[in-house]
Amino acid sequence: MNLSVNNFVEQPPLSEAAFIAGFHAIGEERYHHKHPFHLLMHEGRLARGQLQAWALNRYYYQSRIPIKDAAILARSEDPAFRLAWRKRILDHDGDGTRSGGIEKWLRLVEATGLPREQALAGDGILPATRYAVQAYVDFVSTRSHLEAVASSLTELFSKKLITLRIDRLREHYPWLSSGLDYFTSRSRKPPKTPNSRLPGSCGTRARANIKLWRMPPCVPSATSSGPSSTLFILPT
Amino acid sequence: MNLSVNNFVEQPPLSEAAFIAGFHAIGEERYHHKHPFHLLMHEGRLARGQLQAWALNRYYYQSRIPIKDAAILARSEDPAFRLAWRKRILDHDGDGTRSGGIEKWLRLVEATGLPREQALAGDGILPATRYAVQAYVDFVSTRSHLEAVASSLTELFSKKLITLRIDRLREHYPWLSSGLDYFTSRSRKPPKTPNSRLPGSCGTRARANIKLWRMPPCVPSATSSGPSSTLFILPT
Numbered sequence: 001m002n003l004s005v006n007n008f009v010e011q012p013p014l015s016e017a018a019f020i021a022g023f024h025a026i027g028e029e030r031y032h033h034k035h036p037f038h039l040l041m042h043e044g045r046l047a048r049g050q051l052q053a054w055a056l057n058r059y060y061y062q063s064r065i066p067i068k069d070a071a072i073l074a075r076s077e078d079p080a081f082r083l084a085w086r087k088r089i090l091d092h093d094g095d096g097t098r099s100g101g102i103e104k105w106l107r108l109v110e111a112t113g114l115p116r117e118q119a120l121a122g123d124g125i126l127p128a129t130r131y132a133v134q135a136y137v138d139f140v141s142t143r144s145h146l147e148a149v150a151s152s153l154t155e156l157f158s159k160k161l162i163t164l165r166i167d168r169l170r171e172h173y174p175w176l177s178s179g180l181d182y183f184t185s186r187s188r189k190p191p192k193t194p195n196s197r198l199p200g201s202c203g204t205r206a207r208a209n210i211k212l213w214r215m216p217p218c219v220p221s222a223t224s225s226g227p228s229s230t231l232f233i234l235p236t
Numbered sequence: 237m238n239l240s241v242n243n244f245v246e247q248p249p250l251s252e253a254a255f256i257a258g259f260h261a262i263g264e265e266r267y268h269h270k271h272p273f274h275l276l277m278h279e280g281r282l283a284r285g286q287l288q289a290w291a292l293n294r295y296y297y298q299s300r301i302p303i304k305d306a307a308i309l310a311r312s313e314d315p316a317f318r319l320a321w322r323k324r325i326l327d328h329d330g331d332g333t334r335s336g337g338i339e340k341w342l343r344l345v346e347a348t349g350l351p352r353e354q355a356l357a358g359d360g361i362l363p364a365t366r367y368a369v370q371a372y373v374d375f376v377s378t379r380s381h382l383e384a385v386a387s388s389l390t391e392l393f394s395k396k397l398i399t400l401r402i403d404r405l406r407e408h409y410p411w412l413s414s415g416l417d418y419f420t421s422r423s424r425k426p427p428k429t430p431n432s433r434l435p436g437s438c439g440t441r442a443r444a445n446i447k448l449w450r451m452p453p454c455v456p457s458a459t460s461s462g463p464s465s466t467l468f469i470l471p472t
Contacts, residue, residue: 063313063315064313066309066315066318067309067310067311067312067313068310070306070307070309070310070318071306071307071310073302073303073306073309073310073325074303074304074306074307074309074310074377075303076303077299077300077303079299079302079329079330079336079338079339082302082306082325082329083329083330083331083332086322086325086326086329089309089318089322090322093315093318093319093322094315094319095319096319100315102315103315141310
């Protein structure tokens, strides 16, 4: 199936079945479970410095997710959509009693041996990370609402990867195990946007791969070490 | 106290006490409890057609409040601020079980004798209403975050007005009494942003009057009738 992002305008809309199949095909092909950095991670070949750089830079992405989701929410005139989407902001910011994803990710940063204050201050966040994250926020703010929503559906593919990641992180980096609550809590949650709702909100060609190819690779010269000198920053 | 919106840039910041006093002075002077339309409303001098036009046009404003608040939320990098502000979106959109302000306002529209479908379809919403509401959303999206927040603090002044309004609506328009849940539920709630938090988030000259003077008067030629031919659309 050809789902190149460059030619969808010229093609007719997909049928519902083809849309859902195409969506999952994109995930299988382009979700970052095949990314070299993640492959190294899951093989236990990353040094602590690389995991620190990953956790630190990914924190910046985490910290902007509620901003991204509020921007999407602000573009909808449908209270039912807003109610469903608000859940995403709650998931990341928490509810004042239970921690959200941002706080859980800060605990992962701490488990790598970095102080949370470093993440909060943005000390060590790479320019390319800031660029990519801001580009994502700009994307959902300026492109069509459909594209904004579609770019946020990657959790449909994430559960299998997260389950694998938890196992591999525990196996290869046991010193990280106190910081895995972000992943363990996500592995227990059902998808925020079930398959059955996809066609209704996205009844045209899938564009969920937009986010995937907009997160560029980053090379942290200061903090990486170990078998690979290249660090890629990608979500999940 | 001179708190003209035109010259605050040139003046030094207020002390905390002066800021709070000035904020309340603006409310006393410029909040819409003195508006001619509301005075007529509270004196029992509005015809049903005028109350219908008011409820219908005000519905449009209500329906855009979560959009406005999500736009403000999307501009904050502070999870604690976002958590507090998210409550406003919940208040209007509901939580899936309890109705929010938008649904309650639709019941008020129905109590005036108009079908909710008319409000949902925007049939009878005046161009000036659309303009004013969109200007408010644009304002919080493009001006400083401080100004966006300040423009949303008018509920600090609203409780007394809402209490009065409930009494007068029940007295003068008993046929409306089944639709007053929007007001009765607001009269029971504490302010969303307590006085004690104002200086922290707004430590400069008060601009809460911005919203008040940006909602222009509207003249609904088709739907108004009764003692006054002029209908003003303003929140609360």
